[in-house]
Amino acid sequence: MINPTIELLKSHRSIRKFTDQPIEQDVLHELIRAGQGAATSSFLQGTTVIQVTRPEVRARIAELAGNQSYIIDAPEYLVFCADVRRSSQCCEMHGEDATEGMTEQFIIATVDVALMAQNVVIAAESMGLGICYIGAIRNNPALTSELLQLPHGVYPVFGLCLGYPDQDPEIKPRLPVSVVLKKDVYDDAEDLDSITDYDAHIREYYRTRTSNNKAVSWSEQMSGLLSRESRPHMRDFLAQRGFTMR
Amino acid sequence: MINPTIELLKSHRSIRKFTDQPIEQDVLHELIRAGQGAATSSFLQGTTVIQVTRPEVRARIAELAGNQSYIIDAPEYLVFCADVRRSSQCCEMHGEDATEGMTEQFIIATVDVALMAQNVVIAAESMGLGICYIGAIRNNPALTSELLQLPHGVYPVFGLCLGYPDQDPEIKPRLPVSVVLKKDVYDDAEDLDSITDYDAHIREYYRTRTSNNKAVSWSEQMSGLLSRESRPHMRDFLAQRGFTMR
Incomplete structure (x- = not known):
């Protein structure tokens, strides 16, 4: 295969x-x-x-x-x-x-x-x-x-x-397939457990990789990323350039 | 290579x-x-x-x-x-x-x-x-x-x-590399000529391919595509789902 x-x-x-x-x-x-x-x-x-x-x-x-x-x-x-x-x-x-x-x-x-x-x-x-x-x-x-x-x-x-x-x-480990592939409907009942396991995996990856080590989990990274405004200028920029409306 | x-x-x-x-x-x-x-x-x-x-x-x-x-x-x-x-x-x-x-x-x-x-x-x-x-x-x-x-x-x-x-x-012929790859700045001075040649090429492709033949050039297709509203509901839909603002 x-x-x-x-x-x-x-x-x-x-x-x-x-x-x-x-x-x-x-x-x-x-x-x-x-x-x-x-x-x-x-x-x-x-x-x-x-x-x-x-x-x-x-x-x-x-x-x-x-x-x-x-x-x-x-x-x-x-x-x-x-x-x-x-x-x-x-x-x-x-x-x-x-x-x-x-x-x-x-x-x-x-x-x-x-x-x-x-x-x-x-x-x-x-x-x-x-x-x-x-x-x-x-x-x-x-x-x-x-x-x-x-x-x-x-x-x-x-x-x-x-x-x-x-x-x-090193290759960065990805989320389990069970989290990203769903059958027929979006059912995330078991995702929190999977993400908790994955967090431990990612934390270990960052701790042991050969360069740029850090102490952070995936969900911590995402919390940091999604809780702050990111590039708020994009909306107006795209409208000015003829993409999307304000 | x-x-x-x-x-x-x-x-x-x-x-x-x-x-x-x-x-x-x-x-x-x-x-x-x-x-x-x-x-x-x-x-x-x-x-x-x-x-x-x-x-x-x-x-x-x-x-x-x-x-x-x-x-x-x-x-x-x-x-x-x-x-x-x-x-x-x-x-x-x-x-x-x-x-x-x-x-x-x-x-x-x-x-x-x-x-x-x-x-x-x-x-x-x-x-x-x-x-x-x-x-x-x-x-x-x-x-x-x-x-x-x-x-x-x-x-x-x-x-x-x-x-x-x-x-x-059949594989559909693509635009010439010269049209899609530019050096340092967006210079399209020669693109109109290239597109005219390409139009003839695409017209011939559609005329001779083994199924679903038609008589149309690339620029004609694009003119049809870009001159009409397409899925105007996407803007409000995305805003409703938490992506982008209205």
Whole structure:
């Protein structure tokens, strides 16, 4: 049942330290082509990828993302953007008016981006590359959009660092399958017990892993994450860029 | 450079006709575990998957999705839900109040779902299974949520049909890499020419493929898609379920 592709999918961990070995441009193109193979809602193909090569732009983006140095050091840094501009312009080509501010367009473009990016990631990892997604691109999406000259109808969903790994971190244990897969209805009667066990497992993982040890459980992390406001600017930013309504 | 995983990623096409061969439950669990291997924002693990086995629920969901019969016929039908309920409940466990209505939580959970689903899809296809994403689950997300007893803080992002293929459709040609990958800034000066060429290519693809032939270009499809309102109920639905604000 298990095959090398499934082994690969289960062996992912974020890589934040890379060797100096560059990624050839034809390798990058191959990764993008593999990314494009993913399903796309209504054939939208709603992703544009910006390859950020200018050191001063990388430095600025790293600063906006809370000084994550691997954004500067990674051989490649890609910004994955949701793009309904390209498809909206097709309306003009055919004498139609494009609609704007639809939550649904926002969802299909955002999902398109994630599906394509995950294909790029799997392709990269199958070649021995390592990756790290950067959600902190949304710390200041307006300035990022300015730096990358993103037009109206395009928004940066996340960044992606790519390169050959210069570290070998452990795989982080995931929630039990029983918690994430439900039969017919959402029944979480036993989840609290499962999460308590999982908390102990995660606490042990953080305590014993080879670097960046800490003393925290999963539910403590989630409590910290979900109890504070996160990027409240996103709502207005998305509305300004033609995604969703205020 | 090319390897079997990359070949697999590039050979995806939606499968809408399946043999009767069932998918064993331990195979499904293996697919879910492979899915969980995907990156997850802030370790949220914001996905819950509902395996829909009851024929009457399948039939109702197929009806809501515009009578897509493969939702009934597929050996498995999974509904991928974005879930911030599980993590929000961790706030309660640790004496914190969960925030609600954050666009950012909506984005990270939706992206989590798509990354995990794409891993499930790649794992499935690596085993010879075929899949079809079903965005039409969002035609009536409120009724779907009722059927699956989804609680507040959980929303159905898309469905997924799974089974052994009983058809062998062609791969749909994608936009040129030059259109989707940009260096440093969003420069679309040459995209209109590329799209015009691509339109001819897609028109020929639709004209000559083995089934469901039609006479339409990509830009015509996009013009049709982006010029009409699509699922305007999504905005209020998401607000009601604790995602995003009205």
